[in-house]
Amino acid sequence: MERISELIEYIYNGKLKHISRFGTVGIANTLIDFFVFTVFYKIIGVNYVFSQAIGYSCGVINSFVFNRKWTFEVKNANNNIFWEFVKFLVSNLISLVITMLVIDYLVKNLQLNVYISKIIVTLIAQVINFLLYKLWVFS
Template identity: 35%
Template structure:
């Protein structure tokens, strides 16, 4: 249970980073999909460090293998996030910030499950 709480705390930090970058880029007129990708990458960089060293305590694992798996998981999570974002923005709300919220929740769930069972598997 502590691991899930730690993942949630890191997720909150990642989400904050992602949302700040995303909203700054939206403010400057960047396309919301491009802004989402850039914001997501910023959050992922932070996520790798915290998840490896604190959440899943995988300090002893080889970085190359972990980085590859982490990138694959985050590409999948990003695809889920982007799909939900597009659906929400097109069919639920035109507010791009509100549309991002369910996208983050879905992407985060996929991310945790895949990292738990594959990337940082003990």
């Protein structure tokens, strides 16, 4: 049992810290995103592309708070939170545009199920976001 706790400690505070914490925050963001997407798409009846934008935006709010404070542990008071947030939004707008184009292509051209397409674009967004956050936003 102690070896398991050592492994967890290594993953969350060792060399894999940023990736593992980003993944954990990403799971929460994804759950929020999928929930809101489903509410707008299935219950309210909003088009899947616009539902993607709404769900994604809700995940973004959660993402900024937890990635800034926990994943990348921004503690420097000299960092201008306004400009960090602007860079964060630009990063997420890049991801959002890409995911909206890809989800539309997957559904219309490849005739994939909307939810399978949603999973694919969510994975694409995770890779794009991690790289932009690590190298630009919270660096």
